[in-house]
Amino acid sequence: MLPTFSPAASASAKPPPPRPIPGSYGPPLLGALRDRLDYFWFQSQDEFFQRRAAANKSTVFRTNIPPTFPFFVGVDPRVVAVVDAAAFTALFDNTLVDKRDILIGPYNPGPGFTGGTRVGVYLDTEEPEHERVKNFAMALLHRSTQSWPVLLRAGVDAMLDSLEADLAKPASSNGGDEKPPSANYIVALQQCIFRFLCKAFVGADPSVDWLVDRFGFTILDVWLALQILPTQKIGLIQPLEELLIHSFPLPSFLIWPGYYLLYRFVEEHGAEAVEFAEREHGIAKKDAINNLLFVLGFNAFGGFSVFLPFLVAKIGDPADPSGLRPRLRDEVRAVMNRAGNDDAVFGFGAARNEMPLVRSTVYEMLRMKPPVPLQFGRARKDFVLRSHGGAAFQVAKGEVLCGYQPLAMRDPEVFDRPEEFVPERFLGEEGRALLQHLFWSNGPETEQPAAGNKQCAAKEVVVDTACMLVAELFRRYDDFEVEGTSFTKLVKRQPAPSNLPSATPAATAAAQS
């Protein structure tokens, strides 16, 4: 739990003067090492931040953040942690923080992973190249508005066909113990996301290249792992994890053959998007391809690979304590009924306007399990960081702020029953008002990505895509259950009752909008 602030303090007329930020970095090297071991070994990520917030009686405090010591030369682990919803917003203010080379923290994996280009996510808004690259990404997303839902539907269909076949296989027996049938969906989902994103975002169909089609997503997994593993807890046997994964930067050359396979694939089959970058956005060809690969692999494939499994597993929870599945199913079926066409594609319009509970559930999942939990920014100048109840902290120019979203979005000052998954939390007027505190996209859900900010370029599309995946599941199944990362039950949709309203072209178009 986070420390809370008394209403009396928030009501006081004159805000108290800024106070020094509590917490300490400990003795040189040893303090950083102690925090690193806590972070990776002795505590969960939540615990790491919760304990320090409690010890300092503050939601803004000093700590070290790994990776650090001994071989991360030049990486300064000292940060100012921010774990409440009010102070977190400083991280979205471009006048206060500089986002140069700080995507995953003080450690930057470097351009060896991105073909020598400093790609857009590592650029600050004051760098002119940021505007060019961000506009390019947003323009590509805009161009794919029509094809995105259609390609997603086709990809999800193919994935579910193969998972159904897996589930229908005879149950395996393990030393005499009969295991119930199950179909692990991680590989199928990643394959589906990869193929769909290549087509929808880059305009390149992987099926023209067997190697890319078969191994493209695995190459991206390895490429991502080499970049982020020094900052991630994996759960291997300790101290092996500390010695082998968290002690030195992992080398980029290991993935160069795979990266260049994907590079050539985009160069050849995504030539139209590359030319668009050169022609309309003034981005050189090599930089365009490296940026496309980064957005495709890191932002989009990486983001969806983390988020969608959480979402499917939560909805498919066999216990389903709030009876969520039947309610989602009814909402999705109502959209289908209104369209009068069971086969109509759920478009962005349906995801935004016609399935409020599905959308609220997706938002709640993003609140509880933000796929990119940490956000960083370096103070451009000395400034006063304001938190709830008028609490104020003096931040010095050059200090690194480290926002931890999972706690900020479970801030009891803002969210009722903050630790509970409440699918209908974002429904209605009150629910919509809470969207300003939903930060998963590196900005409030009520704001929009732009060339002048660092908010996720695909903020709307990500939520829409997740809604459409949920809708596809309930178009196809009356019910399903998930354990871990496997489907254990897929109950096919029964034929619709005959008394449904008949299809009209107008209604079909509405579902497709």
Ligand code: HEM
């Ligand atoms: C679940 C999926 C996704 C999640 C969770 C996610 C999350 C984020 C976050 C947190 C950032 C800000 C990073 C930072 O500066 O700290 C970001 C930036 C970005 N995202 Fe996403 N993203 C997702 C999917 C996508 C997709 C599908 C695309 C495009 C196809 C995309 C394009 C971008 C771009 C271009 C930026 C850089 C923004 C900038 O530099 O101003 N993202 N994303």
